[in-house]
Amino acid sequence: MDPRTIAAFFVTAALASTAHSSGLLRTGAVSPPAISVTRTVRPTAFPREVIVGRARCGDVTWLLTAALDLIDVATETTAVAVRKVTGLARDDRPWGLACLDDRSVWTLANPRALVRLAGDGQAHERIPLILPRAALFAAGDRVLFQQLPIVIGTDALVTSPPRDPAAARAWPGLVQRARASRAEEVLHNLADCGLGLAGSLPCWFADELRIVVSNGRATRTVDASRLASRPAIAAIHDIALAPHGLWLLARDHEASGAAAAVLLFADDLSGAASVVDLKPAARLLLAASDTNCLLLTTDGQFAEVRVTR
Amino acid sequence: MRIIAKRLVRLAPIAIVTVLALGLPTSARAGGCGDDLLSCYGKAAAFADTWWSMWSWGIDCELTFVDCTRRVILGR
Numbered sequence: 155m156d157p158r159t160i161a162a163f164f165v166t167a168a169l170a171s172t173a174h175s176s177g178l179l180r181t182g183a184v185s186p187p188a189i190s191v192t193r194t195v196r197p198t199a200f201p202r203e204v205i206v207g208r209a210r211c212g213d214v215t216w217l218l219t220a221a222l223d224l225i226d227v228a229t230e231t232t233a234v235a236v237r238k239v240t241g242l243a244r245d246d247r248p249w250g251l252a253c254l255d256d257r258s259v260w261t262l263a264n265p266r267a268l269v270r271l272a273g274d275g276q277a278h279e280r281i282p283l284i285l286p287r288a289a290l291f292a293a294g295d296r297v298l299f300q301q302l303p304i305v306i307g308t309d310a311l312v313t314s315p316p317r318d319p320a321a322a323r324a325w326p327g328l329v330q331r332a333r334a335s336r337a338e339e340v341l342h343n344l345a346d347c348g349l350g351l352a353g354s355l356p357c358w359f360a361d362e363l364r365i366v367v368s369n370g371r372a373t374r375t376v377d378a379s380r381l382a383s384r385p386a387i388a389a390i391h392d393i394a395l396a397p398h399g400l401w402l403l404a405r406d407h408e409a410s411g412a413a414a415a416v417l418l419f420a421d422d423l424s425g426a427a428s429v430v431d432l433k434p435a436a437r438l439l440l441a442a443s444d445t446n447c448l449l450l451t452t453d454g455q456f457a458e459v460r461v462t463r
Numbered sequence: 464m465r466i467i468a469k470r471l472v473r474l475a476p477i478a479i480v481t482v483l484a485l486g487l488p489t490s491a492r493a494g495g496c497g498d499d500l501l502s503c504y505g506k507a508a509a510f511a512d513t514w515w516s517m518w519s520w521g522i523d524c525e526l527t528f529v530d531c532t533r534r535v536i537l538g539r
Contacts, residue, residue: 204538220534247530265526286522288529302529303522337500340529346537360536392539438539 186426189419192446193458197234200454201225207251207261208438209292210349215440216259218251224275229441229448232456241277242269250290252297260297260316262290268297268316283319291347293355293370298325300345306332310345311357313370327366327373328357348393349439356393356400365393365400378402381420381427394442398422401442403449413437413452419461430459496531500524 207218217225222239239261242248246263253259263269263277265286270279288300289311296313301322304310310328314321333339347357354369356376363378378390381402391414392403399421403414413435420427436449440456449457503524511517 204534206534206538208539220538249530249533265530286526288533303525336525337497337528340525341532344529344533344536 186424186428187419187421187461187463189417189428189430189459189461191430191432191457192460194451195232195456195458196454197227197232197456199236200234200450201236202454205438206249207290208349209251209253209259210441211253211257211259213441216251216253218248218261220247222248224271226273227440227456232448237275239271239275239277243267249288250299252290252292254292254297254316255295258316260290260292262287262299265302268319270316279317281317281319285319289345289347291355291357292350293325294353296323298347298355300343304330304339304343306330306339310343310359311347323370325368325370327368328359331359346390349395349442351395351397354395356395358390358393360389363387363390365390365402367395376400376420378404381418387416391436392439394439394447396442396444396447398444401439401447403436403439417447417449417459419447419459421461428461432457496528496535499531500528503527 201219201221201223203219203221203223205217206220209216213228213230215227215229217227218239219225223236224239225234225236227234239248242263246267248261248263250262251259259271261269261271263280265288266283268281268283269277272278286302288302291298293313295315297316298311298313300310301312308330309324309326310330311325312322313325314323328345330343333342342359342361344360345357346360347355350356354367356365356367358365365376365378367374367376379387387404388407389405390402391405394401399419402418402420404416404418406415415432415435417430417432417436418427434451434453436451436457438450440448440450444461446458446460449459451457504521507517507520507524511520
């Protein structure tokens with residue numbers, strides 16, 4: 155062999171080795187961290203009725219069901235306590251749950267009444283609302299809601315202090331869209347929000363794969379369809395923000411509306427998304443961090459999903 | 464002229480209900496929410512005696528529709 159060829163080989167190999175060890179030579183995309191279900195816990199007698207509200211208060215996640223069960227889940231220990239909501243009017247059909255900075259818990263007893271619930275489930279305060287409201291979430295010391303009737307071209311979400319409904323302030327991010335008929339406009343502007351972090355909240359329209367993360371002033375948009383190359387993702391089911399990422403529960407084309415069969419973790423550090431198929435499917439996210447999340451599954455279990463880097 | 468105007472006023476709610484029926488997406492109809500909405504609008508058109516009361520009744524129809532659809536679509 156030509157000595158010059160041998161010399162060139164060793165020089166190239168030495169340069170490649172240096173470049174690789176210094177991180178300069180990277181071929182292909184960065185591998186996403188792996189995620190997998192590492193633990194399941196079955197709580198005793200967890201209500202199976204449709205969950206109509208969820209709120210996070212420190213280490214506790216509150217859930218409200220259509221059958222008026224108020225559930226608190228201590229997500230560190232997975233301890234559960236269930237009590238009935240009492241003191242509502244006969245025609246009330248509560249929707250939404252918000253836990254504010256002062257740890258007060260609120261629900262919309264009906265579109266025209268905001269009610270504060272005590273820890274024992276008793277309705278303690280009833281604030282009448284002149285303009286009806288749909289969704290209910292928390293934004294610091296204010297409640298975040300969707301004002302009805304829908305006005306096209308305006309922000310879908312608005313905040314106000316719970317006891318001062320008139321002091322409303324737009325929450326930028328989702329702008330309500332026109333459709334051919336009034337009923338379609340109602341249907342296509344249904345807004346939903348996930349678990350927030352440090353004043354930021356992820357929200358989306360139920361018929362879109364676009365997530366808007368807003369803190370009430372600045373917004374950023376995440377396209378869920380681009381997080382992973384999964385054509386099976388049909389709809390956003392739930393979202394939780396983590397300090398350096400985002401957990402997304404998604405429905406595939408075969409799943410029913412009340413459950414999500416796919417979980418994604420979009421990792422800011424690697425810029426890549428990890429995916430895991432869920433069996434059984436998940437109802438919602440209870441808590442999330444950069445290293446794990448806690449899910450409620452359709453068979454009434456808690457499933458912990460861990461990130462392995 | 465007044466008779467024609469009166470007939471138009473009477474026909475308008477029926478026209479609105481027809482437009483809503485045509486414009487309603489299949490998913491909403493499937494959940495039964497759309498049928499309830501159309502029935503509610505129909506009652507508002509038939510029994511409300513003024514435009515104001517029909518509008519107010521219509522808002523209540525929409526609130527019921529929102530509650531029904533969100534339980535189907537957003538309920539977990």
